[in-house]
Amino acid sequence: MQRRWSDRRIKSVALQTVFLAAVVGLTAYAIDNIADNLRARGVGSGFDFLDATAGFKIGFLLIEYSELSSYGRAFVVGVLNTLLVSAIGIVLATALGFAIGLARLSSNWLVARLAGAYVEILRNLPLLLQIFFWYFAVLRALPGPRQSLELGGLGFLNNRGLYLTTPVPGEGGMLVLGAFVVVLVAGLVWWRRVRASGGNAPVGWYVAAAVVVVPVAVAFLAGFSMTWDRPALRGFNLAGGTALTPELIALVLSLSTYTAAFIAENVRGGVLAVARGQSEAAAALGLSRGQALRYVVVPQALRVILPPLASQFLNLTKNSSLAAAIAYPDLISVFAGTVLNQTGQAIEVIALVMAVYLTVSLTISAAVNLYNRRVTRA
Amino acid sequence: MIWVRKNLFSTPLNALFTVLSLTLIALMVPPALDWAVFEATWSGSNRQACAGRDGACWVFVKARFGTFMYGFYPDPERWRVDLAAIVGVALAAALIVPGTPRKGLIATAFVVVYPVLTYFLLLGGIFGLVPVETAKWGGLMLTLVVAAVGMAGSLPVGILLALGRRSSMPVVRGLCIAFIELWRGVPLITVLFMASVMLPLFLPGATDLDKLARALIGVTLFTGAYMAEVIRGGLQAVPRGQYEAAAALGLGYWSMMILIILPQALRAVVPGIVNTFIALLKDTTLVLVIGLLDLLGMIHAALADPNWLGFAAEGYVFAGVVFWVLCFGLSRLSLRIEAKVNADRRR
Numbered sequence: 001m002q003r004r005w006s007d008r009r010i011k012s013v014a015l016q017t018v019f020l021a022a023v024v025g026l027t028a029y030a031i032d033n034i035a036d037n038l039r040a041r042g043v044g045s046g047f048d049f050l051d052a053t054a055g056f057k058i059g060f061l062l063i064e065y066s067e068l069s070s071y072g073r074a075f076v077v078g079v080l081n082t083l084l085v086s087a088i089g090i091v092l093a094t095a096l097g098f099a100i101g102l103a104r105l106s107s108n109w110l111v112a113r114l115a116g117a118y119v120e121i122l123r124n125l126p127l128l129l130q131i132f133f134w135y136f137a138v139l140r141a142l143p144g145p146r147q148s149l150e151l152g153g154l155g156f157l158n159n160r161g162l163y164l165t166t167p168v169p170g171e172g173g174m175l176v177l178g179a180f181v182v183v184l185v186a187g188l189v190w191w192r193r194v195r196a197s198g199g200n201a202p203v204g205w206y207v208a209a210a211v212v213v214v215p216v217a218v219a220f221l222a223g224f225s226m227t228w229d230r231p232a233l234r235g236f237n238l239a240g241g242t243a244l245t246p247e248l249i250a251l252v253l254s255l256s257t258y259t260a261a262f263i264a265e266n267v268r269g270g271v272l273a274v275a276r277g278q279s280e281a282a283a284a285l286g287l288s289r290g291q292a293l294r295y296v297v298v299p300q301a302l303r304v305i306l307p308p309l310a311s312q313f314l315n316l317t318k319n320s321s322l323a324a325a326i327a328y329p330d331l332i333s334v335f336a337g338t339v340l341n342q343t344g345q346a347i348e349v350i351a352l353v354m355a356v357y358l359t360v361s362l363t364i365s366a367a368v369n370l371y372n373r374r375v376t377r378a
Numbered sequence: 379m380i381w382v383r384k385n386l387f388s389t390p391l392n393a394l395f396t397v398l399s400l401t402l403i404a405l406m407v408p409p410a411l412d413w414a415v416f417e418a419t420w421s422g423s424n425r426q427a428c429a430g431r432d433g434a435c436w437v438f439v440k441a442r443f444g445t446f447m448y449g450f451y452p453d454p455e456r457w458r459v460d461l462a463a464i465v466g467v468a469l470a471a472a473l474i475v476p477g478t479p480r481k482g483l484i485a486t487a488f489v490v491v492y493p494v495l496t497y498f499l500l501l502g503g504i505f506g507l508v509p510v511e512t513a514k515w516g517g518l519m520l521t522l523v524v525a526a527v528g529m530a531g532s533l534p535v536g537i538l539l540a541l542g543r544r545s546s547m548p549v550v551r552g553l554c555i556a557f558i559e560l561w562r563g564v565p566l567i568t569v570l571f572m573a574s575v576m577l578p579l580f581l582p583g584a585t586d587l588d589k590l591a592r593a594l595i596g597v598t599l600f601t602g603a604y605m606a607e608v609i610r611g612g613l614q615a616v617p618r619g620q621y622e623a624a625a626a627l628g629l630g631y632w633s634m635m636i637l638i639i640l641p642q643a644l645r646a647v648v649p650g651i652v653n654t655f656i657a658l659l660k661d662t663t664l665v666l667v668i669g670l671l672d673l674l675g676m677i678h679a680a681l682a683d684p685n686w687l688g689f690a691a692e693g694y695v696f697a698g699v700v701f702w703v704l705c706f707g708l709s710r711l712s713l714r715i716e717a718k719v720n721a722d723r724r725r
Binding site: 012015016019020023030033034036037038106107108109110111114120121124125126127128129132133136137140141318319321322324325332336340346347350353354357358361 | 385386388392395396399400402403546547548549550553560563564565566567568571572575576578579580581582656660661662663664666667674678681688690691694695697698701702705706709
């Protein structure tokens with residue numbers, strides 16, 4: 001018995017050693033080849049290139065950047081653009097997904113069927129196809145700046161993008177903003193304390209009212225003025241306001257509608273997983289259908305919905321890399337595209353890109369796990 | 379009438395929703411039908427045929443149908459693609475339809491003989507077939523080749539990774555976990571970039587690997603990592619007693635896995651496997667970023683033709699219909715298999 005046990009142990013150790021040796025050997029071989037190949041092509045190594053001048057333009061910026069900026073700066077621009085698209089997409093997809101998932105469970109036959117059709121159509125079409133459709137067949141096919149579609153004072157839409165009218169705070173703007181933040185924070189603290197002590201006063205409504213009323217009052221007292229920055233035709237294009245490029249709109253639109261179809265299925269599954277007896281018990285207690293949904297079904301369904309929801313958020317973030325196909329300057333298109341082509345430093349570039357996506361993945365899972373723990377504990 | 383009252387107008391709010399839905403349908407469906415059917419142009423051979431009509435110009439799709447299906451595969455050789463497709467569909471159908479005799483034989487033919495046959499049929503250069511290099515492959519044919527190779531390759535890769543991840547040997551387990559999480563953590567587009575830019579760097583200087591082959595390796599490993607997680611779920615669902623019983627019979631590791639555990643594990647996760655296949659089929663469109671022209675890529679390229687500018691909607695709607703039929707079909711198939719597996723389990 002003793003001997004057999006050690007036999008197996010020796011076998012296992014030997015097997016693992018061989019396996020490890022094979023992996024290490026292959027990796028070493030690959031690295032050796034890479035070094036040879038890169039030397040043959042005259043490509044440098046190390047991360048020094050991040051300080052070199054980039055020398056190319058980027059079409060959509062959240063921070064300052066010019067041709068004279070460094071590759072490192074271009075990297076940051078790419079990361080921020082990726083995060084922007086992912087964040088907007090996640091918010092929109094979650095809202096739309098919950099609405100459609102609940103609509104699929106509606107007792108209204110027509111609403112349920114419409115939501116079902118939405119899910120079946122959207123999730124069985126490749127995302128890239130949807131991005132191309134919105135970008136090339138819809139947004140780029142819009143009339144030019146001179147025949148812009150007017151969106152009732154909100155802004156203009158044409159084949160160069162969406163131009164939104166933007167409020168510009170005048171004097172006292174900071175004061176109003178400050179009042180808004182203070183009231184919001186104080187209100188949330190109060191709301192949590194009341195909830196924690198088990199009271200059910202309509203605190204939420206008080207807070208909502210205060211958040212609106214107090215800043216308006218401050219604005220009056222401080223003599224606050226606000227102007228609107230309206231886009232207007234100047235030369236061949238619109239100027240002023242906030243301009244969103246068609247690439248950004250197409251990407252956000254397709255990412256959120258596509259992911260919403262999957263989130264809707266998760267939501268439906270989660271709600272169906274809550275035992276029927278729960279909603280019957282809620283009805284027996286005299287709760288209305290809405291109250292039953294809000295206080296009984298959804299809190300329990302959330303526990304089932306959250307883990308797959310997290311992976312949908314991850315999918316959306318990873319799918320935002322399809323931006324490269326319509327030249328929205330996200331991390332992939334700026335860094336793994338242009339920078340890689342210019343410097344040739346494939347290893348460093350790909351390693352940085354992978355590091356960013358892995359960091360985002362881990363952050364999202366951590367955030368959802370944290371929320372999950374709170375939901376499960378409650 | 380009772381049905382309408384109960385299902386559409388049970389409460390005022392419900393009635394409001396019904397009216398809103400009807401408005402939505404009325405706003406969207408008639409114009410869409412007008413565009414796609416009633417006002418559309420179906421006959422002709424050039425864009426002049428569509429002049430002056432408001433609807434879709436299907437002439438564009440008709441004129442380019444050959445390249446959409448076969449890419450630049452030479453015209454006289456296209457029967458080879460058709461033959462491969464027909465044999466594949468026939469074998470798959472024989473396997474799916476219940477009650478076909480000799481399923482074991484058919485399955486072996488499908489898994490072993492058919493891939494080899496298709497490989498030589500499509501590539502040529504043997505039995506007097508004209509060689510057709512992969513650079514000429516394209517359209518729906520390329521989409522299906524990438525998807526089929528990815529499906530066939532990702533299953534064994536996924537099984538090995540899943541077994542490795544559940545292995546009792548820490549080194550094997552650690553390496554498998556690292557491999558799986560690394561691939562799952564990055565977008566497919568990075569993997570394809572890597573396959574097209576970095577794979578040649580990994581190999582000795584003179585090696586020249588076909589572009590399609592590089593993409594296939596990337597797609598297979600990427601899908602394999604996802605497949606591994608699906609199969610791991612199945613392995614976990616097999617009761618402990620099965621492992622213990624197999625060990626008590628004196629079976630070694632591989633005979634235990636192949637004879638006892640894997641058949642049960644794979645069976646339990648058929649829907650998950652098919653869902654991974656559907657995701658793969660949709661993801662094949664990404665090969666266009668490294669310059670391979672699949673169905674979507676071919677349509678995209680055709681839209682840049684100066685003779686056919688401005689027909690983006692027609693092209694994408696056509697691609698959409700093809701992809702939708704394929705993916706929806708697969709998802710229905712998955713539901714059927716799931717129902718069958720459940721029925722067997724209940725028995």
